[in-house]
Amino acid sequence: MTMEVALFGNPNTGKTSLFNMLTGSCEFIGNWNGVTVEKKIGHLKNHLGTLVDLPGIYALSPLSKDESVAASFLLKNTFTMAVNIVDASQLLRNFQLTIELLEFGKPVIIGLNMVDVAKHKGMIIDHEKLSGLLHVPVIPIVARTGRGCRLIQSAMEPGSSDNQEYFKLNYGHVIEKAIQKLNVLFENEKMDRRWLAIQYLLNNQVVVDYLNKRMEMTEAESVVHDVSDYLKIKNPHLTVSQWIRQKRKAYIEEIISAAVQTQASSKPDWSDKLDMIVTHKILGIPLFLIILYLIFHVTFYWIGNPLSDLLNSFFSGPLTDWTGKALEWLGVMPFIRDVILNGIIAGVGGVLVFVPQIFVLFFFISWIEDSGYMARVALIMDRIMQLAGLNGKAFIPLVIGFGCNIPGIMAARSIEQPRERLITILITPLMSCSARLTVFSLFAGIFFTHYQALVVLSLYVLSIVIAMIMARVFSLFMKNEQSVFVVELPPYHIPDIRTILRGTWEKARGFVKKATTFILGGTVMIWLLSYAGPEGIHVRIDQSYLALICMAIAPIVGPIGFGTWQAASGLITGFLAKEAVVSTFAVVYHGTGSGTLTQALSSAFTPLQAYSFMVFLLLYTPCISTVPNIKREAGSVKLTLFTIGYSMLLAYTVSFVVFHIGRLLGFQ
Numbered sequence: 001m002t003m004e005v006a007l008f009g010n011p012n013t014g015k016t017s018l019f020n021m022l023t024g025s026c027e028f029i030g031n032w033n034g035v036t037v038e039k040k041i042g043h044l045k046n047h048l049g050t051l052v053d054l055p056g057i058y059a060l061s062p063l064s065k066d067e068s069v070a071a072s073f074l075l076k077n078t079f080t081m082a083v084n085i086v087d088a089s090q091l092l093r094n095f096q097l098t099i100e101l102l103e104f105g106k107p108v109i110i111g112l113n114m115v116d117v118a119k120h121k122g123m124i125i126d127h128e129k130l131s132g133l134l135h136v137p138v139i140p141i142v143a144r145t146g147r148g149c150r151l152i153q154s155a156m157e158p159g160s161s162d163n164q165e166y167f168k169l170n171y172g173h174v175i176e177k178a179i180q181k182l183n184v185l186f187e188n189e190k191m192d193r194r195w196l197a198i199q200y201l202l203n204n205q206v207v208v209d210y211l212n213k214r215m216e217m218t219e220a221e222s223v224v225h226d227v228s229d230y231l232k233i234k235n236p237h238l239t240v241s242q243w244i245r246q247k248r249k250a251y252i253e254e255i256i257s258a259a260v261q262t263q264a265s266s267k268p269d270w271s272d273k274l275d276m277i278v279t280h281k282i283l284g285i286p287l288f289l290i291i292l293y294l295i296f297h298v299t300f301y302w303i304g305n306p307l308s309d310l311l312n313s314f315f316s317g318p319l320t321d322w323t324g325k326a327l328e329w330l331g332v333m334p335f336i337r338d339v340i341l342n343g344i345i346a347g348v349g350g351v352l353v354f355v356p357q358i359f360v361l362f363f364f365i366s367w368i369e370d371s372g373y374m375a376r377v378a379l380i381m382d383r384i385m386q387l388a389g390l391n392g393k394a395f396i397p398l399v400i401g402f403g404c405n406i407p408g409i410m411a412a413r414s415i416e417q418p419r420e421r422l423i424t425i426l427i428t429p430l431m432s433c434s435a436r437l438t439v440f441s442l443f444a445g446i447f448f449t450h451y452q453a454l455v456v457l458s459l460y461v462l463s464i465v466i467a468m469i470m471a472r473v474f475s476l477f478m479k480n481e482q483s484v485f486v487v488e489l490p491p492y493h494i495p496d497i498r499t500i501l502r503g504t505w506e507k508a509r510g511f512v513k514k515a516t517t518f519i520l521g522g523t524v525m526i527w528l529l530s531y532a533g534p535e536g537i538h539v540r541i542d543q544s545y546l547a548l549i550c551m552a553i554a555p556i557v558g559p560i561g562f563g564t565w566q567a568a569s570g571l572i573t574g575f576l577a578k579e580a581v582v583s584t585f586a587v588v589y590h591g592t593g594s595g596t597l598t599q600a601l602s603s604a605f606t607p608l609q610a611y612s613f614m615v616f617l618l619l620y621t622p623c624i625s626t627v628p629n630i631k632r633e634a635g636s637v638k639l640t641l642f643t644i645g646y647s648m649l650l651a652y653t654v655s656f657v658v659f660h661i662g663r664l665l666g667f668q
Contacts, residue, residue, distance in 0.1 A: 010094050075191070075206065085143070087114050178223050408428045444456055
C-alpha cells in the first residue's frame with residue numbers, strides 16, 4: 001500500500017530537517033522562521049510512499065499566504081497519516097496545533113524534537129506518559145542529527161496506527177451543542193464533520209471559503225451567531241474562538257503538568273548573555289557587517305581565490321591544450337573545434353572557476369542560518385525596516401535572496417500583511433544573489449585585489465540600502481496597514497556539519513548544473529553571433545552580428561562609464577542569467593585577441609568603470625528565471641513589467657551617480 005504522510009509543525013521546529021532525514025532529500029533548512037513556504041514532496045527511504053513537508057504554522061487558521069497551504073492540504077483529505085513535529089521545549093504553544101491535528105481524525109505520530117534543548121532548560125519529559133494521555137505514539141528525536149528518526153519511520157509501518165483512539169476534547173455544553181448542530185448541516189461532507197464544525201466556529205477562512213462553495217451556509221451562520229451572543233452575555237470580550245482556545249490551553253496545561261517535570265538547569269544560560277550583544281540596538285548591525293566581512297575575507301583570500309586560480313589555470317592551460325590536440329587527432333572540422341575551445345571551454349570554464357568561492361560562501365551562510373543567529377539579524381533589522389514601511393519579518397526573504405532571488409520572492413508568503421508582502425516581492429530582486437557574486441569576484445579580483453572583501457561587502461550593503469529606499473517609496477503609494485512583528489528567537493546550537501556540507505554541496509551542484517546547461521546554451525549562442533556577420537562566417541569579432549547589436553546599445557550605457565559594445569554584450573546575456581556575463585566576456589574578449597580575460601578586462605575598464613558596472617549589474621532587471629516567479633507571487637503582469645522597468649531605471653540612475661561622483665573625487 002502506498003502511503004502519503006503529511007509533516008506538520010510550528011515554524012522552526014525541525015520539520016525540514018526530519019524531511020531530509022526520512023527522504024534523503026536536501027531541502028534548504030534554517031534555524032529561523034519562514035524557511036518552508038510551500039509544500040515539498042519526497043519519497044520515504046523505506047519505500048512505503050511519499051512524505052509531504054508543509055509550511056510551519058501555529059494553528060490551522062491561516063494568517064499568511066504560506067500558512068493557508070497546510071489548511072488547504074487538510075481539506076483535500078488524501079493523506080494516510082500525519083507526523084506532528086513538536087518543539088519539546090515549547091510544549092504549551094506547540095500542542096495547540098497538535099490538538100487540531102488529533103481532532104482531524106487521521107492517525108498521528110508526534111515527533112518530540114529538540115529534547116536536548118528541553119533537557120538543557122531543565123525539563124524532564126515522560127514521553128511514554130505523554131503518549132498514554134494523548135493516545136498516540138510520542139517519539140523523542142533530535143532531527144538535525146538524525147537521533148530517533150528511524151523510530152519515526154518504524155511508526156509509519158502499515159498497521160502500526162490501527163489501534164489509535166478517536167480524540168475528542170469537550171468544549172463545554174454550549175459549544176458542544178453548536179458542534180452537534182453543525183454536524184447535521186455538514187452531513188454530506190466526507191471528512192471528519194466534528195473537526196470541520198470546530199474549524200468553522202474558529203472562523204478558519206480556508207474552511208469557511210471551502211464550505212461556502214459547497215453548500216448554503218445561512219443556517220450554519222445562524223448557529224455561530226447564537227453561540228457568540230450567548231458567550232457575550234457571560235463575557236462581553238470573549239469570542240467563540242477565544243473560548244475554544246482557552247479550553248484547549250487548559251487541557252494542554254493539564255497533560256503537561258502530568259508528564260513534564262521542571263527543575264533548575266544545571267548549566268548557565270549563555271544564550272541570553274550572547275543575545276545582549278548580538279541584538280544590541282547599537283552594536284547589533286555593526287556586528288552583522290563584521291561577520292559578513294569576515295565571511296567574504298575567508299571566501300576570497302583564504303580558500304576561494306587560491307582554488308579558483310588553480311581551476312582557471314587548468315581550464316585555460318591543460319584542458320584547452322589536451323582538448324585541442326584530441327579534436328585535431330580525431331579530425332574534427334575547424335568550426336566545431338572553435339565552438340568547443342573558444343566557446344564552451346572558454347565561456348563555461350570562465351563561470352566554473354568560481355565554484356570554490358560559491359561553495360565557501362554557501363557553507364558559511366548556511367552555518368550562521370542554522371546556528372540561530374539569522375533570526376537575531378531579523379530582530380535587529382526591525383527598526384530599520386520600519387523606517388522603510390516594513391517590519392523585521394520582511395528582512396528574512398531579503399536574506400534568502402542573497403542565495404537566489406527566486407526562493408527569496410517565494411519566502412514573502414510568510415508575511416501576513418498583503419501590502420508588506422507585495423513591497424517585499426518588488427524589492428527582493430535587488431538583493432545580490434550568488435549568480436552576481438561570480439561577476440563581483442571577477443572584477444574585484446582584477447581591480448581591487450587588496451580590498452576584494454570590502455568591495456563585495458559594499459555591494460551587498462548597497463543592495464540593502466537601495467531596497468530600503470525603494471520600499472519606503474513604494475509604501476507612500478500604498479494603503480497603510482497595521483503591522484505587528486513577532487519573531488521567535490530559536491536556541492543557539494552548533495550546526496550539524498553533515499547537514500551543512502550536504503546542503504552546501506546541493507547548492508553548489510545547482511550552480512554547476514546551471515553553468516553546464518542553461519549558460520552553456522547561452523554561451524554557444526553568443527559565440528555563434530560573434531563568429532558570423534553580414535559578410536559571412538569567421539569574421540572579425542568587431543564585425544560580427546554580436547558587435548553590431550551591442551554597438552546600438554553601447555551609447556546608452558556610455559554616460560555610466562562603460563560605453564563599449566563588449567560591456568553591452570554582457571548586460572544582454574545578464575538578463576538570461578547573471579553568471580552568463582562572465583561566460584560572455586570570456587568569449588568576447590577571447591575573440592579580440594587581448595590575451596587572458598584578466599588582461600583584457602584590465603585594459604577595457606578602469607577601477608571606477610568596473611565598480612559602476614558592478615553596481616548596474618547589482619540592480620538592473622531580474623534574470624529571466626526570476627520573472628515568472630514575480631508574476632506568480634505578485635499576481636499581476638503589470639507589476640512584473642513594472643519591476644523590470646523600475647529596476648532598470650534604478651540601476652542606471654545609481655550607476656550614473658556613482659560614476660560621476662567618483663570622477664569628481666578624482667578616481668577616474
